Structures are given as C-alpha cells and as structure tokens.
Amino acid sequence: MTTATLPTRRDEAWRYADLAALKRLGADALDQWQAIDVPAGTSVTRIFVVGSDAPEVHRMRVTLGEGASAAFFVTNAGGDYTRVEIEVRLAKGAHFEFGGVTIGGAGVTREFVTQVVHAEPEATSNQTVRAVHWGGATGNFLGEIKVARHAQKTDAAQDFKGLLLEAGASANAVPQLEIFADDVKCAHGATVGALDEAARFYMMARGVDPATAQRLLVQAFIGDAFVALEDEASREKLLDAALGALEGAWL
C-alpha cells in the first residue's frame, strides 16, 4: 500500500516537519518502515548516526516480547531535514530505552517522533532527548506514551531538554500521554534554555577559548542522552558525530 500523498500541517505528527524537504524526498519514501522484532527474553542495542546532504526519514517499528529489552541511541545531524520515527510495542516486563540528540544550524529541521505502547503490565520505558540548535534551526521531539487498560505497574519516563545557542533557533517538545491503567508511573519533563553564560565565563577565566568552552558545555549537555549506553566506543561515536556538527557553529 502506498499513501502517495504527502502529509500536511494538519497532521499532528507532521506539524513541525520541513514539508518542502518532504516534497523533495517524495511520498513513497515515507511508506518504508523497518520492522525490528525483539523476541521474549532477549535484548538488542542499536546505535544510529542519521543525516546527510539530502532529506532523511527513518521509520521503525519495534516489537518487544515478554521480558525483552531494546535500547536505541541516535545522533540526528547532517546537512538537511532529518526525522527518526520509532513505534514501540512492549509486552509484559519489557524495557525500551531511547537516547537521542538533535543538533544543527543553517535552518535545518530535525525530529524525533516516538510512540511507546505499554500494551501489557510491568513494562518500563525511558526516553532522553537533547536538542542543540543555532542558525535558525529547529529540533522537535514528539513523544507519545500509551498505556493500555490492563498494563498495570507501567513505568514510563520521557525527558527533553533544548539548548539554543542563539536567538532564532527553536525547539518543540510535544509530550502526549494516554493512560488507561490506574497503577502506573508516567513522568515527562521539557525545558529549553540558552548556554550557561556563567559557566562559559568561568571556563574562559581559566584560559579555555570560547569555542572549546562551548564544545565542553554542549558535550556535557548531550551526554545525558547516551548515559545508558554502556559501550564506550559506541558512545564516543555518537558524541563525535554530534560534536562534529558543532564545528564552525556560532560562538
């Protein structure tokens, strides 16, 4: 089946998308979903560096069996529009971990769109997204959490922080919680701010040049998204890809 039509602003999930970039990409590209099955009792960790000189939309459907665990970590960078969509369905006692960073300037739009369905009891999920933007760019996180009526003891958390390095950049956080069970923990938080000027001056007063001070502060800021990733080499890869995008950025 093909949708053959492009989304519009009226589609809630595409409200902040770069529609011009989607048009360049074509409607058919939006119809491609990657299915990832994580059988009961197994675990999978995936890391992605997303972004290039052309628009990219990556859509994934992740199904976790009982007691399974999936951890996805993404650096969302590049030179054009990027969107990473992950739909997750959790069986009993399963865990989904997500850490994502959107970073960029030059007017680009970057998006994470997640839908985490706690279909059965005792599943847990944790999502940490950090957005760093400048030069009129935008970082979006649309995060939906659905808890089914009998999915008691669900524990779901979502945390978004945006860091805007200069005026004109923006960040949009759209948490959406749909909870039909009564014995659950669902937490979400979203903040957007500027670089800590006091910390920047403190670093400069010790001899750190402004670009390095900015890099250290951004590195510390986005580090939260990859804390749950144990493999150091993978973590370095994601951080390097993100900090690489920062090179030459506004100071």
Place this chain on the structure above:
Amino acid sequence: MLEITNLHASVGDKPILKGLTLSIPAGEIHAIMGPNGAGKSTLAHVLGGKPGYEVTAGSVTFRGQDLLALEPHERAAAGLFLGFQYPVEIPGVSNVQFLREALNAQRKSRGEEPLSGGEFLKLAKDKAGLLKMDMEMLKRQVNVGFSGGEKKRAEMVQMGILDPAFAVLDETDSGLDIDALRIVGAGINAIMRSPDKAVLLITHYQRLLDVVAPDKVSILAGGRIVETGGPELALRLEAEGYDAVMA
C-alpha cells in the same frame, strides 16, 4: 606588574568604579578591604573581563599589555587568575577534563607543548595535596555537590595547576571554617608568594591576613582607593571600623 589608572566602570547604567588607581609590583601581596557595595567584586570582575561590566574610562596595564583589550581566556593565558567569590558549578564536566583543557589552552597560546594525561594527573595530584584535597574530588564534576569550603579549596587547586603570575582573589576566605582558612591561606602562600608573582587579595576580615601577610593594604570605598598603608591598616580597620578610619 599591574597598573590600574583612573578606572571607571559601570554595570548597566550604574557607575561603580569611579577613578580607581592602584599599582601592584611583582613580589607584592596587596589586600583590598572596604565596606559592602564599595566596588571590590566589580574590580575583580572588570579585571577578569566578565561580560556586563563596561569600562567607561581609565586603563589597566598588565605586564606591559593593555589588559582591557584582551578576551577573558587571553587574560588567563597572559598570566592572570581570577579566584571567584562564588565558583560556578559545571554539571557534566569533570575537574580533571576542565583543568587539563584550560592548562593546555594556556600553554598552546604561549607556544608551549601540551601536557599528556599522565603528566597532568601528576601535577594535579601534587597541587591537590597542597590544599589537602582528595584526588577523587578532582575526578568529580566541576564544583557540583561541593560545599562552600570545598569550592574555595578547589579554586586554589586550580590556581596551583594553572600557576599564574598574578591572582585576583575575590573573598576567597568567605565560607571557610578555621581549619580550611589556614589550608587556603597556606596554599596562597605556597603558590603565589614569589618575587615574580603578585596577588590582589579582596577580603573583609583580618583572619585571612593573619595567614597571608599582605605587604600593602588599601581601602576601597565609593569606587576609589581612599587609603593605602601597610598591614597595620587592616588591624586598625578591624579595631575601629571603616567610618572611624576613613573619617
């Protein structure tokens, strides 16, 4: 080493420093005392180059250079150290990472080779020991979760590692208990008491001056230096108060 001439500075539209003149040669520890609101911290911030402080007149020459023309990191590389009254917490950045970046940035701008990780850790351990600070604390995030006294000791460890020619210490003694005050005072002496170094020591109390014996003491009031004397001036202030001494 530091020549401040007729310095005027404002914060926003408010003039704080109103013609401050002060000369500190190499080898001198110069204490600045003064009532609240006199402009002591403003002087420290202006010397450090903090954004938001505007110099409207006057000059500051540091080791023959126009200090005010330099960016804050260039001032540090030129040999200036600003000890903060309220050291800043930097979550997610360790002291070791921060200070190695800082030291190597300074060395680079002076045309010196960077220190390797091992060399840096050896230096850091040495200076932490001087301030009786556990090396484990230096592996933690910059000032995060440090008590007021620990932050001030960490400032002095930073000073030891960066080894500046000139230190501006803004109320480094505030928030310290008696033992920590002795340790910090001894640290200042060990790191900065040298014929080719100098210190501008901003303080409210004689107790720090008991440990770090100043060569000169000046009173800053109303944005200007109103009196300069020897160590006995601080003792008189302690005994009689600003109003009596300045009258």
